[in-house]
């Protein structure tokens with residue numbers, strides 16, 4: 553086992569924050585998991601599992617062990633006329649897996665093309681984009697208990713998926729290492745253009761909607777125009793979750809802010825957090841080396857050389873101003889470490 557000491561995490565987080573970890577290890581094979589969990593470095597220190605580091609903000613040096621997930625492999629578990637069940641190792645790159653399924657014409661995750669990060673982190677916050685969430689296709693999750701090293705299978709129901717939530721982000725946070733997912737995908741076309749922007753793209757460009765590659769290509773193009781490329785500008789995507797309110801709160805808000813956008817979702821109303829942040833004047837603002845992305849106010853960015861503390865201070869200021877103006881509490885989507 554090659555546990556490294558005092559390692560820079562700059563290349564392991566898409567914010568590009570320069571912090572150090574006391575220990576770091578690359579997990580290459582499933583059989584190594586037990587040895588890692590049994591090591592003194594793991595037992596006597598806090599730990600953090602990292603995939604692509606695209607949903608974390610390191611505020612300070614990490615005084616513990618970082619386990620970087622490198623588990624690879626995709627296999628077809630079974631298939632019938634309609635569906636295919638894929639077992640995918642958690643260290644696989646999410647977007648590569650989407651491209652693989654698009655090539656094979658396995659429907660279900662094409663709307664989630666270009667989301668950065670690994671397969672194993674995807675269920676942690678139930679990733680979602682363009683009208684689809686990973687919970688829609690998950691069958692099982694294989695995971696190892698960090699205390700006992702025991703492997704168990706979580707069914708979809710046990711994962712308690714919600715909007716950018718799961719049991720692994722709450723009561724089981726850091727208690728399990730996810731080693732693989734089983735996704736159930738459709739061999740029969742299942743087009744989902746419920747997301748307005750995506751549907752408009754197809755209408756405007758007069759493209760065949762029943763072609764899976766057209767859908768993933770459209771998603772890729774739309775995303776590129778809205779979100780910063782982590783290789784060019786550091787970020788963790790949307791820093792905050794959207795806000796959901798009850799009808800009476802929405803009514804009061806609309807009395808004061810008639811232009812407030814909202815979307816009915818079941819018996820609650822979604823308010824786009826990006827709009828709230830933008831109307832507090834943050835969009836495109838630069839504060840030291842940190843800032844708010846000029847094309848999307850939900851995204852906090854590192855303009856180069858920002859520290860985790862600088863990003864966190866900016867985040868706190870944004871939260872304060874939205875609270876003061878609208879009386880609404882923003883909730884970070886990103887894991888602050």
Ligand SMILES: Cc1cc2nc3c(=O)[nH]c(=O)nc-3n(C[C@H](O)[C@H](O)[C@H](O)COP(=O)(O)OP(=O)(O)OC[C@H]3O[C@@H](n4cnc5c(N)ncnc54)[C@H](O)[C@@H]3O)c2cc1C
Pocket residue numbers: 566600601602603604605606607608621642667668669670671672673674676677678679680681728729730731779780781782787788789790887
């Ligand atoms: C430009 C950009 C765009 C984005 N767009 C979207 C989007 O459209 N939709 C969306 O939902 N998200 C989006 N994100 C957020 C991010 O891509 C996802 O949350 C992704 O799933 C994170 O994967 P990761 O491997 O980088 O996770 P990491 O950042 O490495 O880890 C995230 C969390 O999961 C834990 N974790 C990671 N792997 C494991 C494991 N194997 N077992 C247990 N715990 C683990 C970590 O400890 C951490 O708490 C975006 C991010 C960026 C930078």
